[in-house]
Amino acid sequence: MGFFTDTSICIGCKACEVACKEWNAVPEDGISLSGMSYDNTVGLGASTWRHVAFIEQSDDAAHGLRWLMSSDVCKHCTESACLDVCPTGALFRTEFGTVVVQDDVCNGCGYCVPACPFGVIARREEDGQAHKCTLCYDRLGSGLEPACAKACPTQSIQFGPLDELRERARLRVEDLHAAGQDQARLYLDDPADGIGGGGAFFLLLDEPEVYGLPPDPVVTTRDLPGMWKHVAIAAAGLASAAVALSLGRRP
């Protein structure tokens, strides 16, 4: 199960931000005039699990004035770096394929924070623990859809089985291309990508970095075998040096 966020029909109403905070009792973490168009939340964080981004583009000859809007969220990666590095097992994979933090286990080590290639998960100052979107784990268990998907008035945020969503998204991109929206593309829909495909994937109308998303994210764990290999060689080198030293001349 997951999200397909079709940003081509987002109207920037932020009902998703409000519904998420209401349902999950997420603390208030500042709401200000950022000067970044209509963006008040600025980015995802421990107390912001849906963030609506706004980009005003006015100098593109082919497209004239464009106002891009996108509701960003945790990607619930198939290959999830935050889950891989969590040392306490607080982060786990649910029966729905989503990634959730157990609040009673997390000890706030903060390792998940720099591991995420999208800068999603963060540590909340008030309680010292890591928090992020749960994909409304408590609602899914009762057969309900997540709060943001329920609240979205345009169905920009769609919830359902991933294979269905991917098929729907593919058809939507084809429609957009046929209508002349040649910059429309899917992001994180491909199971062969750097995170094994996202549990939340997007239809974007420009490059990912325009929205603050990494162009080619790869889960850090992919390189971990190589890291352990070099650690082992370096450790063996130090150990060999020790053996050589212990065979040296006595004082």
Place this chain on the structure above:
Amino acid sequence: MVPDAEFTSYYGRPVIKEPVWQAPDVAGYLFFGGLAGASSVLAASAHLSGHRDLARVARLSALGAISLSAAALVHDLGRPARFTNMLRVFKPSSPMSVGSWLLAGYGPVAGAAAVSEVTGILPAAGTAATLGAGLLGPAIATYTAALICDTAVPAWHAGYREMPYVFAGSAASAAGGLGLLATAPGAAEPARQLAVLGAGVELVAKRRLIKRLATPGPAPLSEAYETGRTGVMLRVAEGLTAGGLAGALLGRRSRALSALSGASLLAASALTRFGIFEAGMTSARDPKYTIVPQRQRQDGRL
């Protein structure tokens, strides 16, 4: 083919989140943890080759350093009271989990070695503990390289092939340096040799790491290591390492020169860890270091 010099970001905002780790706690742990692990290695070698004074110094250094390390790590947690949750699971996919288990084993063993040394109680057990700590020491001194590299932090992740050697060398030179500082020259030969070897490895590995990161384009990751305050820290560290190495080689008969070079190597090792820590933070804060390499990789594929 000259890469595109332009890149876009979302209002210049960072893409990834920088670590929440505080430098004194975590960069401090990188230094003290490395010092502890390598000191245990030195203690074992010194013990086996009959260097009694050096073995004593190294055992005590290891315990002191690992105690400071543990305090720093627990202090850095968002919920310090839950530090025991680190041992809820064993996850090889998490260097922090592997490290927690290593520390849980190494700490008591290093402690036993030092206590036996100081009190004279159970010398056979003390010897076993010394050798046990010596066996775990190399892992303690190097796993932290995997820990910081196994993140999305560009300047750390890209350097994962060289980082373990930088850390091993830095730890060895620090441990050898402390041995030189605290032991008479005639009795410190293994410390001298370890210091020279470690310093050499550290110098070479660091250079290679930065060279690998000097990719063409508008956002080479080597910038994070070479510019600003970090650049100053790492250049000073390099100078102190080189000076300490020379002093260690030349100071065989001089207590003063040996001690000076030992202190120099210790300072260098600490500066290196703090510098690497800062370089990572710099690379996490500026979106170009995340976006440009990925865009180059993406475009190269098409």
